[in-house]
Amino acid sequence: MKNPIDGRARDWTYMAAFREEDLPVLYDMTRRIQQTHDTSIIEDFNQKCELKLKAGSNEVVSLLSGIHIQSVNKSEDLMVNVGAQQCINIILGTSSTRWRYMHWGTPPDPGLTPNVDDEILENGSILPPSNPIDMSGLLGWREAVGMKLFFGGIRPTSVLDTSSTGGSAATNDDVGEIGVTTTNAAGYTLLNRSKFVKNRPLFNGPGAFGITDDWTNVPNVIIFSVVIEFCPMA
């Protein structure tokens, strides 16, 4: 008897903040992933997030495209049971509904601890078009590499302003949880639940302000990157 081993797939998620002016470069990054399925771009992104976490907030860490990561938060939570069941249904061909949306929520801190029996996010309202993020388009990626699944999504910088035709409104959401889902409506199936309990990067749209490493107030763009690993490689 040594250590307890959990055979459940491992799940970790990065939430990285960028300056708003880097948004075109980030869109170009997701476009290249979508078109070429070049997963080394995703792996570079995740590695740089990890590096930024270890290096600390004062170190400059750049992606392959040259833009700087402003701040990173990481969650190591879990794939939920209904997510594992849907994965098996897809593998066996009894369902063709694949993982398509990145759903985020704004739960209280610390709120509820993620549990394998979770079927929805703690506080993730369905507010199209900003939430959930559709990963099948240019706002994200969905790739399989080896025994891992990669999902990613760019949180847009503004939401549709329903009070003003043709307008958009800034958001000021404190993102605290992430989940990959099948649909963008109530009744979705949840793959995983990742909770960020401390030091959340604030999301801010145009006209609002976020936290950057140099502590100047500029708008932030946030990218969520989820990794599901069924077994590590030697």
Next chain:
Amino acid sequence: MDKQTELMLKYGPKDTAYAANWGEKDEPLLRKYFMKAATLGREDNPMIIMFFDQLEHKWNDHIGALEIDGQLFEIVDLAKTEDVPTVQGLQFCCLKIIKSGLSTWRYHGVGSSSLEARAYQQRLFSETEPRADMTGSGGAQGSATRVSQSMRFVGIFAASFATITVRESAVFTNSTGYTSGIMLNRQQFATNPITHSAGVAPFTVATDVNFTPEQRWL
């Protein structure tokens, strides 16, 4: 043991397999059981749950029996092992989760090699064909279903199947050979293989691949 197999056993899905001999007159009952099971769907099917429960019951030195149309039939002989999913099998599962249009896990194969199971293996080493088609013929050759967070595969091998000592088994995407298709797992019945004699009685091979196994102490 190589590092990858060790990692698979520690962190990968838990793979448990049973090989069972049935009675001489049980082949029609066995087929009828799985054909009826096929009508109950491929998710949390109660007849598949019952089948695996009876295998485990037999393994624990109790009577393992099934009932269909008021007729009871028993497991005669049983082997059990816990071996490994393969690397390429899990990779293919991940690809299937993302990408549509790929082939599915459909065939169950058996062999007589006593070579130990490893995560990098891509074939059975002394296979006797044909493989059982688990999703064809309305369930007459077995089933491929989900029970909770497990994939459960059952292959039925007819009494007429060639004489063999069943020491290895695996699930495949293809019906024959190794040049195309993927092998999901490899099971090796090291110390307690069952023996099948052609023309006497049917046997089954059943596999449970659990994606959320309970905490293990290794």
